[in-house]
Amino acid sequence: MxxxxxxxxxxxxxxxxxxxxxxxxxxxxxxxxxxxxxxxxxxxxxxxxxxxxxxxxxxxxxxxxxxxxxxxxxxxxxxxxxxxxxxxxxxxxxxxxxxxxxxxxxxxxxxxxxxxxxxxxxxxxxxxxxxxxxxxxxxxxxxxxxxxxxxxxxxxxxxxxxxxxxxxxxxxxxxxxxxxxxxxxxxxxxxxxxxxxxxxxxxxxEAGDRDRNQDRDQDRDQDRDQNQDRDQDRDQNQDRDRDQDRDQDRDQNQERDQCSQVGPSSFSPRYADQLWVEQRTFCQAFPFHIVFDENLKVRQAGVNIQRFVPGLRGREAKLSQFFTIIHPQVTFTIDSMRKFINSQFVLKSFRETPPTLKLRGQMLWMGSLGCMLYLCSPKLRSLQELRDAGLHLADLAQHDATRDLVLLNQQRLAEMELSNQLERKKEELKILSRHLEAEKEKTEALLYAMLPRHVANQLKDGRSVRAGDFDVCTVLFSDVVAFTSICAACEPIDIVRMLNLMYSKFDRLTSVHDIYKVETIGDAYMVVGGVPVPTDSHAHRVANFALGMRIAAKEVPNPVTGQPIQIRVGLHTGPVLAGVVGEKMPRYCLFGDTVNTASRMESHSVPDHIHLSGSTYRELKDAGFHMQERGEIEVKGKGLMTTYFLLGNLLVSEDGIMGKEAAETRLYGDGLRRQSSKEAVRPEPGHRDALSDKGAAPDPGCLDRTAPPHESSTSGRIGPSNEPRSSLCVLL
Known part of the structure; x- marks a missing residue:
């Protein structure tokens, strides 16, 4: 405006x-x-x-x-x-x-x-x-x-x-x-x-109640009056010689009662016949008052306001030449001011240079004189404003409450400033608290990514985490085929993008199958099922996760050739020792021969295949997984081992493996539902070609000896629904 x-x-x-x-x-x-x-x-x-x-x-x-x-x-x-x-x-x-x-x-x-x-x-x-x-x-x-x-x-x-x-x-x-x-x-x-x-x-x-109360009050007053009359008659009969004194006392009492009954509604003030105040005395007693007529011409002014605004002493001085109305926001006319006669008026002086003077007071219309009396005082809030206006406390009349107001408000302003600072600090603390909570959530998310949740919570509470033995679990290792050659043929940033894309897909699958990601080193990816929370379906979870890895890897392009990358996967089931290692950068690590054997299964696997040990095979054989025996192979540090390839899951669709099916179905739990052969994850067409009856053709550097693989007797067999292990694998 x-x-x-x-x-x-x-x-x-x-x-x-x-x-x-x-x-x-x-x-x-x-x-x-x-x-x-x-x-x-x-x-x-x-x-x-x-x-x-x-x-x-x-x-x-x-x-x-x-x-x-x-x-x-x-x-x-x-x-x-x-x-x-x-x-x-x-x-x-x-x-x-x-x-x-x-x-x-x-x-x-x-x-x-x-x-x-x-x-x-x-x-x-x-x-x-x-x-x-x-x-x-x-x-x-x-x-x-x-x-x-x-x-x-x-x-x-x-x-x-x-x-x-x-x-x-x-x-x-x-x-x-x-x-x-x-x-x-x-x-x-x-x-x-x-x-x-x-x-x-x-x-x-309320009106009915009020009328009834008034009636009761009137009856009570009448009874009291009657009692008083009887008392007066008895007194007069007993003391007739003092009638005159009694009459005088009664007159005095009546006069006193009438005075005591005078209230605001019956009060009528008495005015003097003439004003018993000298003009000089009035101008000194009210040093900041102004009297002006309907044309705003100044007729009278207090001594201090004349000293501060010398122009008011002129005979033709108009109030609007020296002041403007700040409050209420009305035009500077008598008619506008009379509309707000009950309001406080704040006027501000015109001056080319500071200090300026603000006046606050009451307008009083004097109809007989056709003039307005502005009875006012300087508008001051603090001692600083008093100094800025070029005034002193001595310039204010002794009866003027502005003197006390300035001193009291000085303390109030200091308290308000402290309150305002406290309010700002409180608001800042709220914001900082929200930021702290957000950072705390990020820190916890990072901690939970490094350690199992229950282990991380124990460490946060200052408790020591003891290493624990797990009688049975399934460990998985995977790596990228020809990763060294890929690194040598492209820029490092391309390798970072490839690994980030691949690991993001793998990490999502760990949530789908509820298994624990142990660590990643370069292109190697390690997960475990049944640790740190034991579960009977550990092998089924890790096997389905491995199938999902193979599907997800086809969505990650090789930065050199543009073709989908290939991975090798190895699984082994057995006992492990698990615990937290390190203080500055604690890690939840697995120890034991099971970890070493799982790593050997990965290193002795072939591209785009999931290599199983005999113990893992026995966990999966009655759960509807399609597996193929590879035969006996020479495993470094282990000698001859009979191993198997996991080709698919006849009970779970590809969308179920990838966690894309409707939320009402569950992958691990009761209510096994059989899928049609079109929905099931079957072995890929190239698998039988890659594994001929005369033997597989794995990487010679990985295998010392390859036995002729053949389909096991349980390959692809679906166990009956009432068997214990078959109920552990259900559709998503």
Whole structure:
């Protein structure tokens, strides 16, 4: 909002303090729940909480209101009225209860002093742009409430506040009806002017009770009067000689009773016939007052304001030449000022150079003289402002409460600054706490990637983790065929991309089959089933994982040839010792001959094949896996071993192996479901060609001796559904 004066452009920023937004947040959370506020703040794109003394743009508040209306499916006028009633309670809870109760003895007095309250609050909230209120009497005991605001469309808040005040403070019900709504041109721009008709609602139940109470009071008064009359008669009969004295005493008592019964409704002040104050004395007693006529011509001024603004001493001086109205935001005319006669007026002096003077006080219209008396004092908030204005405490009248206000507010401002700093620190701590929690989750995720969850939790709690023996588990090793040649033929970054893509696919499969990834070294990948959590299906999980590895590897291109990479896989089942090794970089490691044998199965395998030891074969033979005997081979450090190739799983589809099937089916558990031959993971067509009846053709460097492979008697056999091992492998 902009206003021009004297060639200068003044910008008025429409903003509200965080107190208003906090009230709206409180309303939503109390009436509709914290979840609704989370949705609302997310949709409006605002923060979760607001700082009381921080200024927020009006657009943010209006956006919150609009989103709340949309989210709650409530009309704006209903929501704003609800906000008004809640705002009254919110102010009481914030410590303004006693202050609000002292504004007036009636609803009209309360409303008439709201502007004075806003003026006081402006000491703390310097950028507050509060609305203004004016009350007029109407027919039938009703009132006309005039509401002025720079903000359009928020007048629906007023009925909520006024109705809550009338009910809480004055025990009466009122209703507000909009009679007129228009825009008026004021000094600072257009101002919304809304006129409400305030009507009192008679509460039947309470009215009946009140009438009955009045009847009882009248009966009690009559009985008391009769008793008093009997007492007086008895006294007169007993003491007739003192009738005159008794009459005098009775007259005095009656006069005293009449004086004691005089209340605010019957009080009539007595005015002097003439003003017994000298002009000089008045100007010294009120050193900052100004009297001006309907043309704003200055007729009289206090001594100190004349010293500060010497131009006021001129005979033709006009008040508008030296001052402008800061509050209320009205035009500088008598008619506009009389509309806000119950408001505090703040005037600011025009000066080319600082210091400038701000005055705050009351306008009093003197109809017989056709003049306005502005009884005021300098508007000061602190000792610093007193010095900046070029004033001293001695310049203020002894009776002026501004002297005490400056000293008291100096301490209050210091407390407010401390409170504001505390609020900012609290908000910063909340943000840091959220960041810390996010970093903690990242750290835990990294720790859980390095160690099993239960082992990591023990280490976090400061407990030592003992190494444990596992009687049976299945270990898998894999590597990339011709990895050294690939590294020599391409850039290192290509190798990194290839391994990252491959390992990302493998890591996902470990979650699908719930096995533990031990480590990766270069192109080697190691997992284990049955460790650290023992399970009877360890071999089935690792076997299905191996089949998934082979499928996933076909989706990873060779950076040299562009063709899918090939991997070798080896499995072995047996006992291991597992424990945490290291302190700076702890790792969960496996030890034992089982690990060594599994590594030998991988190194003696052939490209694109899954090599099994005899112990793993025995775990899988009755579970529907399609396997082929390789025969006896010479294994380094082990001698002759009968080994097998895993070709597929006749019970689980390829999507099931890869974890792509619907979530209602489970890979490991009860409810075995048989799949058709089209769905099952069958051996690839090239397998029988690669393994002829005369023997396989593995890498000569890996095998010392290859026995002629042949299909085992259990190759591809599906065990009956009631066999223990067959129930361990089910469809995904």
């Amino acid at each position: 902009e206003a021009r004066r004297g060639g200068k452009l003044t910008l008025y920023r429409r903003a509200q303090y965080g107190f208003i937004n906090s009230c709206l947040r409180s309303l939503v959370m109390e009436r509709f729940g914290p979840e609704t506020w989370d949705q609302l703040s997310s949709r409006a794109g605002v923060q979760d909480s607001f700082m009381t003394y921080t200024v927020y743009d009006d657009a943010l508040t209006l956006r919150l209101v609009q989103e709340a209306c949309s989210l709650l499916d409530v009309p704006a006028d209903v929501l704003l009225k609800l906000f008004g009633a809640h705002f009254f309670d919110f102010c009481k809870q914030a410590g303004y209860d006693a202050m609000l109760r002292t504004l007036g003895g009636s609803l009209a007095e309360f409303i008439g002093n709201l502007d004075a309250l806003h003026s006081y609050l402006a000491l703390s909230y310097q950028e507050m742009n509060a609305p203004s209120f004016r009350v007029e009497a109407a027919h039938g005991g009703n009132m006309l409430l005039h509401y002025y605001s720079d903000r359009k469309g928020l007048h629906h808040i007023v009925p909520g506040i006024i109705e809550a005040v009338a009910s809480e403070f004055f025990g009466t019900g009122v209703s507000l009806v909009v009679l007129n709504r228009e825009e008026e041109d004021e000094r600072t721009g257009k101002k919304e002017h809304v006129v409400f008709l305030v009507r009192q609602i008679e509460q039947v139940g």
